[in-house]
Amino acid sequence: MANSIPFHDSTEHLKKLIDDDAMRSISFRIHVSDYGRLRFLSKKLRIRNSEVFRLLVRIALEHLAPLYDESTTEESRLVLLATLGPQLASYFNYDAAALKAKFRWRSADGQFLVEDEDFELVATCGVSNNLVKRRLEGILGLDIAIEDLHDVLHDYLIEKYLPGHSGRGQ
Secondary structure (H helix, E strand, O other): OHHHOOOOOOOHHHHOOOOOOOOOOOOOOOOHHHHHHHHHHHHHHOOOHHHHHHHHHHHHHHHOHHHHOOOOOHHHHHHHHHHHHHHHHHHHOOOHHHHHHHHOOEOOOOOEOOOHHHHHHHHHOOOOHHHHHHHHHHHHOOOOOHHHHHHHHHHHHHHHHOOOOOOOOO
16 A cells, blocks of 8 residues: 555655665654544544554655755746645744745756745745735735635746646646
8 A cells, every 4th residue: 555656766865864775663743633633534544543644744745845856846846835835834934034945946047036025925824814915915906815815825926937837736
């Protein structure tokens, strides 16, 4: 079952961190509601809790690959920023400068490919949705419902930096 999900493996630079192929045991704290959901999934799917957890880790790593896989394109990093950027900024308490550093987007001449104000929008989303809503309404000239804010921000970033690309496949 563990091998049924395809996984990018163009991460030679990461292999230096681990010198064997042994399984690793880790310990961490998890919120009781997340643990309850994990147990519910394992019972529903009739598999062990550890198998559900390994699946979730693998899916998360696949989605976050543009941050650690040096072979990914600027396009895939932009789609990640548009799709999960607000959650990453909120969960890890990243400001715009931290997001900019994590996504390492520079053109051949050293210029950042995403404007500072857009990193600011992503970092602020989730912390101050009303501020992001007002700023996007001003930029787009639209009236935005707060429940649509993440989708509108996503679509704004994709259309601005990748015109004609939906970005929803990430």
